[in-house]
Amino acid sequence: MSMRSNLTSVRQIKRALGEFRDCLNLGAKQQRARTMATQTQTKESQTKHCLGMDSLNPNIKVLEYAVRGPLVIRAGEIEKELEKGVKKPFTEVIKANIGDCHAMGQVPITFIREVLALVTLPSLLDDPRFNTDVKEHARTILKGCRGSSVGSYTDSPGIEVIRRHVAQYIERRDGIPADWQNIIISAGASDAIKNVLKLLICDVNNKPPAVLIPIPQYPLYSASLAEFGITQVGYYLDESRNWGLDIAELQRSINEARKTSHVRAIVIINPGNPTGQVLSRENIEEVIKFAYKEKLFILADEVYQDNVYAEGSKFYSFKKVLIEMGEPYSSMELASFMSCSKGYMGECGLRGGYAEVINMCPEVKAMYLKAISAMLCPTVLGQVALDSVVNPPQKGDPSYDTFIKEKQAVLDSLKVRAKMVADTFNSMEGFKCNVVQGAMYAFPRIDLPQKAIEAAKKVNRAPDAYYAFELLENTGICIVPGSGFGQQPGTYHFRTTILPQPDKLKGMLQKFEEFHKDFIKRHT
Amino acid sequence: MSMRSNLTSVRQIKRALGEFRDCLNLGAKQQRARTMATQTQTKESQTKHCLGMDSLNPNIKVLEYAVRGPLVIRAGEIEKELEKGVKKPFTEVIKANIGDCHAMGQVPITFIREVLALVTLPSLLDDPRFNTDVKEHARTILKGCRGSSVGSYTDSPGIEVIRRHVAQYIERRDGIPADWQNIIISAGASDAIKNVLKLLICDVNNKPPAVLIPIPQYPLYSASLAEFGITQVGYYLDESRNWGLDIAELQRSINEARKTSHVRAIVIINPGNPTGQVLSRENIEEVIKFAYKEKLFILADEVYQDNVYAEGSKFYSFKKVLIEMGEPYSSMELASFMSCSKGYMGECGLRGGYAEVINMCPEVKAMYLKAISAMLCPTVLGQVALDSVVNPPQKGDPSYDTFIKEKQAVLDSLKVRAKMVADTFNSMEGFKCNVVQGAMYAFPRIDLPQKAIEAAKKVNRAPDAYYAFELLENTGICIVPGSGFGQQPGTYHFRTTILPQPDKLKGMLQKFEEFHKDFIKRHT
Structure with a gap:
């Protein structure tokens, strides 16, 4: 009996998952899945496990990656x-x-690995085979670590000196000031994205929260929204225009979704994953205007910012465009995400990344920082990798030529x-x-x-x-x-x-x- | 107007947080907080932010660490x-x-740091100053990494060879077989604990889920349960018996909680944080019997297993005791957690840890593994630190004497x-x-x-x-x-x-x- 009830529910789940997979506007289905979970709730005493499929978090069941x-x-x-x-x-x-x-x-970048080795095993700081600038980088980071050890916890948003280096990197990239206190270092961009999305779990005007994401999308988004019970609202990228964002399609999608949910945010992936497009500045401006009009929090997934190949394509950060557009756009809430896993470094396993969060309501930001504090801190060596990416050797430094090459x-x-x-x-x-x-x-x-x-x-x-x-x-x-x-x-x-x-x-x-x-x- | 509405809600939250702090059986309050969030929901248009305090995830508001x-x-x-x-x-x-x-x-353990340096910068494998056994450890790990680089993603539950080493470590510790496929490596124990707790978010018999945790407790538990909207049910540790677990108190606490919620799991922290007790084998047996009777999933936080100081105190893992008690106890669902952050290594910043999960319903385990896959993998260097802890130098190895010293x-x-x-x-x-x-x-x-x-x-x-x-x-x-x-x-x-x-x-x-x-x- 207990086996049968388990199997029935597994079958139901499998069927639901199949439907889910084919589904494009997953939002509606998620609502369904939620309901379904309620329907399939059997009496816990029927199964031999305390935690069976019938009593498992229903959002975990529908999540797919x-x-x-x-x-x-x-x-x-x-x-x-x-x-x-x-x-x-x-x-x-x-x-x-x-x-x-x-x-x-792909071969790791020597500079990144040398800095990592030196901070991990500081006795190597005496080794003449390492360049002086590598040692300087390592020493600066160690000075920022409590007890001069990468084995200490750091502040939850990361080591201050590395957050400052990130801000300087953004300033150089955009030509626009960045505040180091807006930099939240994370264990890869995924971690940062989930921590921001999580803040949005709240009904507004008695409607469930929803987030606009591109279709096709990177499945971290569908998976995280499913986990959080946030309705996913897909907007189609325009394949005929090299996967650009079409404002009419954004409008169609949000109008449709607003009937049943409160759309709170929009995710843009630029350069695109899985679609490989690089958005033009004009397209970004259109999206920002749309987000302003619809009062959307912007999540800009910009982890491929170094990966631009095509003639005439150029990366513009959402922050740069938004600030340069001036008021009222420059006061909009925006989180931008970056990672050590992509670009030229490809250090996926080290789990380094960050979010730059601007114009966030200060009380909300305090809550955001509080929420990440229970996880103590992102991996320090991931932070060190990030530091090497945002603070690379400069012209004239002994490691510069090899690094650039x-x-x-x-x-x-x-x-x-x-x-x-x-x-x-x-x-x-x-x-x-x-x-x-x-x-x-x-x-x-x-x-x-x-x-x-x-x-x-x-x-x-x-x-x-x-x-x-x-x-x-x-x-x-x-x-x-x-x-x-x-x-x-x-x-x-x-x-x-x-x-x-x-x-x-x-x-x-x-x-x-x-x-x-x-x-x-x-x-x- | 918009400012005022914001401030009012901040004040309400502050008041609620104050009450929350003083509260011992936080469960009831959490329910309150949930309701409160609904009450304080104002029309989003009243605030200038898309994400204001009035539309922030209410569980994040009440969370404290x-x-x-x-x-x-x-x-x-x-x-x-x-x-x-x-x-x-x-x-x-x-x-x-x-x-x-x-x-x-506290000074880092040389062996751990050397292995880390070698896997990070494999050119050091040729350096005669490192011991052969350290190199052997590093080579074994690199062989387990895709493309022989710690910069590659690993399987989501970790590198197979390290999971196998963890299982062997547990076998040596308990004298009981451990299956490497039950080992889920994580970015510190906190990550693993949250991933298991998350599975329990599901009403059962139309009652909200609840989890028993000790009072005093390590606030990761209260914070995570608050975040997940799971009711926290506190059981008091007995200060007069050196913070031991009293079964009558467990019973009182669960009886009380069952009136309004479905208690699904029990957390035990042994050795205790913040309380420093080491549970006797008898006490553990009592707790297991209680958990069996009440059909509770057991979460055993055993991150301080190496930190036992008092004469006559000895660490027994919940797994060892449960298996040795035989049926029906040996079939109970149990997750045990371990970390690189404590013990003698104290490598908090590296974020290495694991869960050993036994007797979990296979379909649920598949869902658990699916859920963690969206976060790709725990930091590889954290995994490497874990490997050094569970697979230290053996007698006769060149690094053994220094390591033990x-x-x-x-x-x-x-x-x-x-x-x-x-x-x-x-x-x-x-x-x-x-x-x-x-x-x-x-x-x-x-x-x-x-x-x-x-x-x-x-x-x-x-x-x-x-x-x-x-x-x-x-x-x-x-x-x-x-x-x-x-x-x-x-x-x-x-x-x-x-x-x-x-x-x-x-x-x-x-x-x-x-x-x-x-x-x-x-x-x-």
């Missing part, structure tokens, strides 16, 4: 099978699903790969790929034959997920189906990173093309 | 004043408020200080302090004269907070008032760490005594 979903789990299994000698039509899994630079062979080599190579990926997909029948102006991903559209769509239905998968599983099993290439990010109904996409090293990337694209031809043959 | 509360903020201000040359009756602030070992002069020196010194602190307080009139059997804190009880209680009331502070502020302003010693942890009504306590180095600790206790005499004189 496609970048690490079932496909990636299967990729991990395949890797283990290969290790055990199981024969496959390929010899390795290529993880093009995740923006994990070093995993794909390494940084430029990564960015140049990414630029070449961005073009290679888009060009290759565009040369393939049934593919259409926008220019990868920035970030680390291509998000091509594919035509899937009707027979493939039917085959997918039979195994209870979204068509693009079916395609991605076939690709994985036949070639070892792991991508993320477009349904994990959201897409216009009836269209199919996938996200691939541009991160495999050039030779491997070339091979991957070749294998991809062969697979695709075969797939089409098998499904027509 | 005393270890970093107003007293600590004031201590930071005083430090800055001292730097600027402001004259005070003392020359430095002694932060006895937080278990921050290195900040108080350093480890033992820290633990021996803590043992001396634990006794020194309790003995000194017990020698002071109006103080009563239990033996500090373990952990890093003393939680003495103090008698406060009526005049002090009245003076506190006048400045709108809890009497123990008033005392702590007076202590801080007069001596620079920063402690945490007992009201931040909870205490029996009408009793007053504070928590001080035993972490200042012996000489400084001696000086601190002397200053404390002088202050106390003067305080009593001024308030009688």
